[in-house]
Amino acid sequence: xxxxxxxxxxxxxxxxxxxxxxxxxxxxxxxxxxxxxxxxxxxxxxxxxxxxxxxxxxxxxxxxxxxxxxxxxxxxxxxxxxxxxxxxxxxxxxxxxxxxxxxxxxxxxxxxxxxxxxxxxxxxxxxxxxxxxxxxxxxxxxxxxxxxxxxxxxxxxxxxxxxxxxxxxxxxxxxxxxxxxxxxxxxxxxxxxxxxxxxxxxxxxxxxxxxxxxxxxxxxxxxxxxxxxxxxxxxxxxxxxxxxxxxxx
Amino acid sequence: xxxxxxxxxxxxxxxxxxxxxxxxxxxxxxxxxxxxxxxxxxxxxxxxxxxxxxxxxxxxxxxxxxxxxxxxxxx
Numbered sequence: 362x363x364x365x366x367x368x369x370x371x372x373x374x375x376x377x378x379x380x381x382x383x384x385x386x387x388x389x390x391x392x393x394x395x396x397x398x399x400x401x402x403x404x405x406x407x408x409x410x411x412x413x414x415x416x417x418x419x420x421x422x423x424x425x426x427x428x429x430x431x432x433x434x435x436x437x438x439x440x441x442x443x444x445x446x447x448x449x450x451x452x453x454x455x456x457x458x459x460x461x462x463x464x465x466x467x468x469x470x471x472x473x474x475x476x477x478x479x480x481x482x483x484x485x486x487x488x489x490x491x492x493x494x495x496x497x498x499x500x501x502x503x504x505x506x507x508x509x510x511x512x513x514x515x516x517x518x519x520x521x522x523x524x525x526x527x528x529x530x531x532x533x534x535x536x537x538x539x540x541x542x543x544x545x546x547x548x549x550x551x552x553x554x555x556x557x558x559x560x561x562x563x564x565x566x567x568x569x570x571x572x573x574x575x576x577x578x579x580x581x582x583x584x585x586x587x588x589x590x591x592x593x594x595x596x597x598x599x600x601x602x603x604x605x606x607x608x609x610x
Numbered sequence: 611x612x613x614x615x616x617x618x619x620x621x622x623x624x625x626x627x628x629x630x631x632x633x634x635x636x637x638x639x640x641x642x643x644x645x646x647x648x649x650x651x652x653x654x655x656x657x658x659x660x661x662x663x664x665x666x667x668x669x670x671x672x673x674x675x676x677x678x679x680x681x682x683x684x685x
Contacts, residue, residue, distance in 0.1 A: 553669055557666075560643075560646075560665060561661070561662075563646075564643055564647050564649075564650055564661075565646060567647065568650050
């Protein structure tokens with residue numbers, strides 16, 4: 362859960378292809394986001410524990426920031442609560458932007474449903490965003506938001522492991538390929554160590570959600586394999602049904 | 611609302627190509643994941659130790675394969 366909450370700064374690289382100077386701006390985006398997260402996630406627990414106290418936090422950890430803002434800012438603490446709500450909306454926005462672009466690219470690469478690569482005239486992957494919203498609404502209709510948290514945590518950690526390994530393998534396979542951003546080799550190698558750490562977190566942290574939720578989360582994640590096979594079959598069928606001239610092109 | 615589909619262009623990474631058979635590594639990770647799950651579910655100390663050893667072995671596989679056309683150990 363901590364990894365799911367704290368790592369999210371890497372979402373800034375999702376927009377690398379849209380940066381004006383990716384080689385310069387990607388490093389700036391990832392390091393400034395990471396620095397901010399490191400500072401605030403490091404400072405937050407100490408301030409919270411020091412001001413609110415352990416007993417109060419244990420009463421209801423999900424609302425522990427409310428007594429903190431009231432203790433520090435008094436009645437004007439309500440303004441901070443409003444700001445926290447705005448921040449929550451921004452995080453939803455970020456999640457939809459990041460995941461829809463990921464789905465869009467996955468669709469272009471032939472991994473997921475074909476309709477997700479459709480974009481608006483401004484280049485916004487609207488159908489991928491729509492799928493994102495509908496899928497999350499379905500999860501919410503199940504009745505407990507814990508499904509969304511558990512499913513997203515398992516999926517997120519699985520992809521963190523696979524992405525870090527993929528980054529290493531890509532550097533070996535296509536060292537000379539054109540890239541928007543060229544990460545230092547040391548970081549690419551360190552990625553394997555971080556992948557191993559995330560792999561351990563993925564399984565050891567599972568009981569915190571409860572096995573029922575983890576089972577459903579894995580089912581959702583593994584359903585991606587079914588979708589991949591369906592897309593591969595669908596692509597093959599399209600190629601076979603295309604005219605001979607079109608296939609040659 | 612008008613929508614467009616981006617035309618498929620040339621992949622900057624070159625044509626799709628099978629670099630190596632990654633199934634042995636994926637299978638290995640599934641086994642290690644099962645060991646970790648057992649450790650977390652039953653709280654067996656030996657399973658935690660075994661999980662750590664197997665995970666360390668997985669990382670070692672990349673070091674062994676460095677600067678070679680192989681990917682992970684011999685695959």
